[in-house]
Amino acid sequence: MGRILVVLLLAVLIVPALLLWRLWRHAGQRRQVNEGTLGFVVPTVEAERTLARWPVRARVLRTVGLGAGLLIIVLLGFIVGTRSVFLWPLALGLGYLLGVLAGELARPRPVWTVSRGPLGRIGEYIHPGLVWLLRGTALLAVAAGVTATLLSEPTRDGSALPMSCPGGGMELVGAGQITEYAVFLLILAAAGWLVSELTLLRIVGLPRAEELDDVPVDEALRSASAHASVAAASVLTLLPLGGFALVTGLAVVGSCANSDLLSIGLIGGGLAALLAGLLVAAFLPSWLRPVRRRADVRS
Known part of the structure; x- marks a missing residue:
């Protein structure tokens, strides 16, 4: 039974991470194609001017x-x-990610x-x-937060979750807070x-470029902003x-409420989420x- 649980834990860790890595790897190839296309046009x-203005505001907000x-x-x-x-790296990362989200939402209009x-x-x-991975993860996180908040009970050290023991009775588990x-x-x-959903709505709502040579620039900027916002929100x-x-x-x-299924599920799911977050990061x-136009590659 223990070996089966270990195999399941490894599957929970590796399979979602591989799928996520493949999606983001393909997204990176898409960016290369977008930027390569800019070398075939004369914007x-x-x-x-839009290419020059595009990264300025986002860079300022990330610095903030x-x-x-x-x-x-x-x-x-x-x-x-x-x-x-030990909280310093978390605080720094949190501020930077919030700056990324704000910067993508506040990109200037072309x-x-x-x-x-x-x-x-x-x-x-x-x-x-x-996008749907972000939505599913966010819904799961919101559900977990709401459930834990509603079920938690106050203790002398803060709060904890009540768990039923197999032999009867209850035990409060948790870190105290x-x-x-x-x-x-x-x-x-x-x-x-x-914020990510608002950014995506803004990206879709912006009117498209009319000049044919400006269309690849428009596509590249929208794609970069959408991926940056979704990635930051996912992390x-x-x-x-x-x-x-x-x-x-x-x-x-x-x-006393320990069970292999519950503990392995929580620990495996937690490690999988951490690994996925690090991959996206x-x-x-x-x-x-910044989206850059490469040298003119037309023959």
């Missing part, structure tokens, strides 16, 4: 996010002291001539699977998902969800690079 002056993360670190140092040192045709679909700029963790998870998942959802599930699973292991920097 208008307005398109060149980093500054907010540093401010949180300073506040933690004053309030908690040196014990907060200045080229627009067409009056029908609006596009989000599937034209990003693989729908990546289960409600705070659940609320934090709920806020991060909901905020990241909401902001997956990592807290994975940490929450892992900590809860380890707490269940040491309680590895792809995020490539989508934050």
Whole structure:
């Protein structure tokens, strides 16, 4: 039985990570194609101006996010002291991801001539699977946060989750601050998902470029912004969800409510979410690079 559980745990860890890695790898190839296409066209002056303006505001907001993360670190140092040192990378990463989301939402409107045709679909700029993975993960994180918040009971150390013991009775399990963790998870998942959805709606709602030579530039900018927003929101959802599930699973292991199915499910799911979040985070920097027009490659 133990070997079967180990195999299942490895499958839970590896299979979703491989699928996610494949989707984001294909997305990276799509960016290369988009940027390569720009070398075959001669964009208008307005398109060149848009390419120059496009990354400025997002870069500023990402810097502001980093500054907010540093401010949180300073506040933690004053309030908690040196014990907060393990929270410093989390605060810095949180500020940066929020800055990325704000930057993609606040991208400037293009200045080229627009067409009056029908609006596009989000599937034209990003693989729908990546968007639905974000939505599913965010819904799962929100559900976990709401459930843990509603079921938690106050204790002398904070709050914990009640678990039924096989022999009868109840036991409170958790890290002592289960409600705070659940609320934090709920806020991060909901905020990241909401901002990303607003960004996708804005990308689809922007009128398309009218000049044929500007269309590839338009497509490349929309695609880069959509991927950056979805990636940042995915990381902001997956990592807290994975940490929450892992900590809860380890707490269940040491309680009377321990069961192989429950503990393996929580621990395996938590590790899978953490691994997936780290994989997406590895792809995020490539989508934050400004879209550049390569040298004219026409013969």
